[in-house]
Amino acid sequence: MRSQSISAQLLRMTAVLGLTLALVNHFPPLLNAFSDNGAEVGCHQIPKSDKTANVSETPEKGAFN
Amino acid sequence: MSIFRFPLLVWLGIGILIISLGIRQSFGIFMMPISMTFDAGREFFSFAIALQNLLFGVFQPFVGMAADRFGSKKIIIGGAVTYGLGLLLTSISTSHELFYFSISMLIGLGLSATSYVVVLGAVAKVVPAEHTAKAFGLTTAAGSFGMFAVIPGAQSLLTHFDWQTALQVFALLCCVMLAFASFMKATKTNTVVSEVTNEQTLKQALVEACTNRNYWLIHMGFFVCGFHVMFIATHLPSYLADKNLDASTAALALAYVGIFNIFGSYFWGVMGDRFNKRYVMSALYFVRTAVIAAFVTLPVTDNTAALFGAAIGFCWLGTVPLTSGLVRQIFGARYLSTLYGLVFFTHQVGSFLGAWVGGRIYDYYGSYEPIWWSTVVLAFVAALLHLPIDDRPIAQISKCWKKECQKRAL
DSSP states (O other): OOOOSHHHHHHHHHHHHHHHHHHHHTOHHHHHHHHHHGGGOTTOOOOOOTTTTTGGGOOOSGGGO | OOGGGSOHHHHHHHHHHHHHHHHHHGGGGGHHHHHHHTTOOHHHHHHHHHHHHHHHHHHHHHHHHHHHHHOHHHHHHHHHHHHHHHHHHHHHOOSHHHHHIIIIIIHHHHHHHTSHHHHHHHHHTTSOGGGHHHHHHHHHHHHHTHHHHHHHHHHHHHHHSOHHHHHHHHHHHHHHHHHHHHTOOOOOOHHHHHHHTSOOOHHHHHHHHHTOHHHHHHHHHHHHHHHHHHHHHHHHHHHHHHTTOOHHHHHHHHHHHHHHHHHHHHHHHHHHHHSOHHHHHHHHHHHHHHHHHHHHHSOOOHHHHHHHHHHHHHTSSTHHHHHHHHHHHHHOSTTHHHHHHHHHHHHHHHHHHHHHHHHHHHHHHSSSHHHHHHHHHHHHHHHHHHTTOOOSOHHHHHHHHHHHHHHHHO
């Protein structure tokens, strides 16, 4: 069984987080999904207005390339 | 304890949360087609969702009480049926009244009965007390992952069918929640058995909590959490736009909030089991204080916006396993759904004010600076509020108090 020490758990979490970031930054649809809905998790939901709706619709520069 | 050793009920609860919250998170993409069908502006749909949020919070304490009284399994089954019925009625509604009733009232009620308060209450009864925060953290993180399970499917359904059919498929998906709930079997741990067999009534538990200073400190802390999260989620894109940053920067910042939140929720849960929960909670709010203060003070660039998204995302829902864990630790698992349901309601009030007051202050001052600094102060106050919490189980305090009284009487 895998170690349940704090350091071992943190190491595993960091590895999965790094992998996720790499995956998300190289896969624009996933990044868009996160940007559209990632902040609305759990008990929060934002009734989208014209201004906040689909902020990811204009991926011109930066990490989207 | 490895997460793979958690009882089956924890995984069933996670499955229920993924479906329940995933469906709700997909509502945003229904705004355009629904508004067009009803020939109404976006406000029509936005108001229905805002009302649903409000009712979701209002129903929560009552649903929690019902779960503690009749058992989580029955309430989740009832919630899944209500959720499915709400989705079905929404899909066939032709009048505004029926639409509001089904999407706001029925779905709000169904959501209350199939989300955190009830599921965490059930989880608390089967996981040993010393591993509760980790189990809550895992459940919260997995619940946040719901959007990936449901939103791609919703987008695909909307591409191939109309929105009515998509909602009817979601209504069928509620049957899966029903199936998961029917397999839920509470195998109580030794520590929970002693608490559950305690003869305390719901009314006594409520009086005990409401007359307890620690409970109100937890309420105040969670209010701040709701205020922060909703303010940032609602106003961050506008704030970044005001700073002349590209929309893609706001998108990246929000994406990082979502990614880091999943890991943060689990991380803070693990920390809550390892260290004293009130100190971990204070640490979380101190981190929020530092992160928001740095964001407002330093020049806002593409990089600082992304860093802010990552840092604030890391403390986004980390308060959920810690707050529910603290309530469970102090007041026990028996009436957790009720007591956490009330705390959750306070959180929703904070959420409402965070979104509303943020816009109001911006309109008044023409700047987001005053509200950003208010959130810094609130985070700092919340960090301090958790320090004096006496997190010993209340039963233990009562015993100590009785012994003390007996000693004095002698």
